[in-house]
Amino acid sequence: MFHLNSNLKRRWAALSALVVLSLLLAACAAPTAAPTVAPTKAPTVAPTKPAGPVKATPGKAVKMTLLPKFLGILVFDQTHRGAQEAAKELQNPEPLQYLGPTPENMVAGQIEIITAAVTQGQDAIMISNGGGDELVPAAKAAREAGMTVVFWDSPIPSGEGEQVFVAQVDFNETGKVLADMALSIMGAEGGKFAVISAAPDTANQNAWIAALKDVLKKPEYAKLQLVEIAYGMEQAEINYDKTLALIDKYPDIKLIMPITASGFPSVCKALQDEGYCGKEGEEPKVVTTGLGLPSELVSYTMNGCAPKFALWSFVDFGYLTYYTTYLLATGAIKGEIGEQFEAGRMGTYTIEKDPTREKGLRVKMGPFSIYDKTNIEEAAKE
């Protein structure tokens, strides 16, 4: 009797362990959506070669996946909105898949989603690279399976496995814009400032830092002293602690420069909590500038903590990325240097060699929008 009982118990335990495991698996698999297996239709190539910019032929069925670094960040949601707008305009009968990993599982999750897209017979995938070159094998496999692989926001540093990179802005220009904002805030006498980036291995932020350092070598920026690059790992608490640590380490620091939109508000909150800026009737001791979202920073701009910062439109960015990918997937453009195409309401773009990387092609969107007290309240409504 006793034996039977304990056997039963053991079985019950094993069963419940199974249930939990399957729950767990289900939770892990959630972002990869329903496996709609269907044969890939070979994209019909338009034989005519029209002069001037190529226009898209609407109404073709292209199965497309939009893959951000991870889910749950406003800027990526805006990109998704832009891509949906383009999808509607191009009357693609296939719905746009918007899939992303959970934040703790960024690179591994992205690889999984790319691989799944291949087996599901997706025609094209648009990726914001959450790491460095780790995505190369998966991207290459997707290319070999005949998929169109376009990167946006953050490219593959080596350019391998990537067809075209849709760049939000010129990465060298980012360095200049950041340095100019720092100069205009700190004034001619300059001073110490520090950069807060996302993580040591994110491709786009590293390119911007390199560009910023290059620009700082020029004589007009000689008085700006970049003392440290800290990493907030996209987490509020780390950004917050690192900000205060920078202030303690460099008592005469004047400016903190977050170049990750999701970390920017925490930097401002830390400064405000500890009374470095945002106090009514007091001159701020330390302020911020960098890359941030107007809707998240409006109160800090109004109270002087973030007097000036820059960003581009992520909605337009999604729109352009979708157009580029659709044109490539339908064979209207091949992804060669010098090809010109029309991206709906945004006008004409050219595929060029990416001047900021050794290898790789680029479509550059631009320009930067600079936000300050005069325009932020309007921009925050978007």
Add this chain to the structure above:
Amino acid sequence: MSALRRYFRPEQVRELVLVFLIIVLALFFGTQIRDYYTGRTFIRISTSVAIIVVVAMGETLVVLTRNIDISVGSIVGFTAYFVGTQLARHNDIAPLVAVLMAIGIGAAMGLLNGILVAYGKVPSILVTLGTLAIYRGILVNYSGAKTVVANSLPQWVINLSSMNIFSIGELDFRLLVGLALAVVVFFQLMLTYLPYGRRLYAIGCNPDAARVAGFPSQRIVLVAFVLCGALCGLAGFMYLARFSNITVVAAQGMEMSVLAAVVVGGVSIFGGSGTVIGALLGATMIGLLEQSLIRWLVISEFWRRALLGLLILLAVEGDAAIMNRLRKLWARSELQMAPKQENQ
């Protein structure tokens, strides 16, 4: 020596060792970091530790019963996000209601963990590994890619983290720190004097004996998980007040800091031994290390984490070696005393 042995238990010696280590660390960093002995350093460390301490209290209750809860970070993140969204939509929610909402949601999530562990008989590490992913997944879906931003929250929430209970000169004693200390005192008293507290130790020490003795083990474990969840909810509210900008990654990975605090603080992962004061000291030591290391100019970003890990390992290893020795000493002296006691 034997008099000493009678007044101190090995656990208390361990806590004294931790206090000693904290002092040594503070002395060392004082020589390395400029303006270290200022009110500012106290504010930085105390505020950064406050949230971890509250979660560590809940974790201690669970670990005492020979279980583990690794879903704490997800619970903190979810409650912070959920309460933040509600406050952003309805700016007129009363502060007390907001706090109770956070505690209630946390407790409900803890209840699910507790039911699966206590009544489903699934090992707690499996259950909470699952709910860690599930709760975070619910948060990602619920968020719809939106973030909670400071300017949508009522002003009292944003100002909460810079509010002082009192300040002596430069030294501010923040409200959130006071709240964390109140939680520690409450649970220290509960574990020492309430029957429920003593039963937690009994179950962790020897689950079979506790069952034979007629303790409602399942209910006790369940309540431990619910309390842990509730404390995570409270911590979630504190998280919202401190950072105010909440994304789906809020409090991700917090379980690591919390478990480190609990283990360094001498709460045995095998259950039945440890105190909340120990967990508080553990959290303080780790907070002191983290905050000092990011201010120490000598060490680069990349080595900091490795060094932190190494120091934690050293603390735990050293602690284990010392504790074993102490336990043997105590056991030997008890053996010598035992026959006498029988005669009495």
